[in-house]
Amino acid sequence: MTLPGKRGGMIVHGRTPLNAESPRAALAEGPITARDAFYVRNHGPVPETPGGARLRIGGLVARTLVLSLDEVVGRTADRREVTATLQCAGNRRDGLMAVRDIPGEAPWGPGATGTARWTGVPLVTLLAEAGPLPGARHVGFAGRDRDGGPRPEPFGGSIPLEKALSEEVIVAWAMNGRPLPAVHGAPLRMVVPGYIGARSIKWLDRIELRAQPWAGSHQQVAYRLLRPDEEPGPGRGVELGELALNAVVLAPEEGARVPGGRVEVRGYALAGGARHVARVEVSADGGATWTAAELLDDLGPWAWRTWRARLRLAPGRAEIVARAWDSAGHTHPERAEDLWNPKGYVNNSWAHVAVEVV
Ligand SMILES: Nc1nc2c(c(=O)[nH]1)N[C@H]1C(S)=C(S)[C@@H](COP(=O)(O)O)O[C@H]1N2
């Protein structure tokens, strides 16, 4: 199935709205994900912007701003490029669905993530012009799209003011040096490095300074971590924000036939928040013994680390496992069974790939 602007081989989870993840091979090509292979996660149809986009900044501010696209993009002196990984909270949900089904959610594999060079203006620059009032604690973002829910609402979400004032958070108009494609939020989107993808609002329409977190369903009902026996409902569960440490094997692929001897294993690891990946380890025996992986290109604090390891594999079936540590000394859980949750978020169990060594 080919999609406009995307190469063949994307793994399509839905066409209307469009939802598609990158095949492992595309992510394994290098640390920057090509635009035509970057995953798409949409909750509604791609919106039109008749009459041109305007960005409104309001709520708890001294001055409400209404900016034209030129007034945002034209700030050449403030322009900033950030290399950042986006990752959906539903990345690797398929591993949770293998434990127990999750009706109504798509079985995303490990390709609901990608890394790009984003160009934009720091959000803090725009906030300084609007002048946050003392009661402002959160910065909300609303898109121009409407989801397909029973009471359609714009896709939205918020981040704490403290994060919003950090220089890596940008209002972006370009991806890998070219204008944002429509499916990735043209003309303007948020890029909130270190946070779940759901906070990087596309087709940005409105920025709102608030005393409380975003009240819409995409933050109050969805993107929350429920207990296994809990029903989704407003305010229930743990609100997701910073991404969790995760590691994935990109090559070889599940079920691959690989020649015996030394086999190269490659993947990505992402630390989340402002932490960085400190160590990745790989096992050829399901986690009994471990080999250190080599961390590859360092693209800065907001990007994943790709990694490579060589494992000696004897003929037969081999179970390759990977896990990471972050700069806070944390590693991640072994079993998806212990992580299952009703909406299928944050599967950061050890990565497993079974191969046939010939
Ligand atoms: N307006 C709007 N912004 C959105 C979404 C959306 O459906 N509408 N999806 C969010 C989610 S859940 C993710 S993971 C990222 C995906 O960004 P991408 O499609 O550019 O990869 O966009 C986020 N921003």
Ligand SMILES: [Mo]
């Ligand atoms: Mo997402």
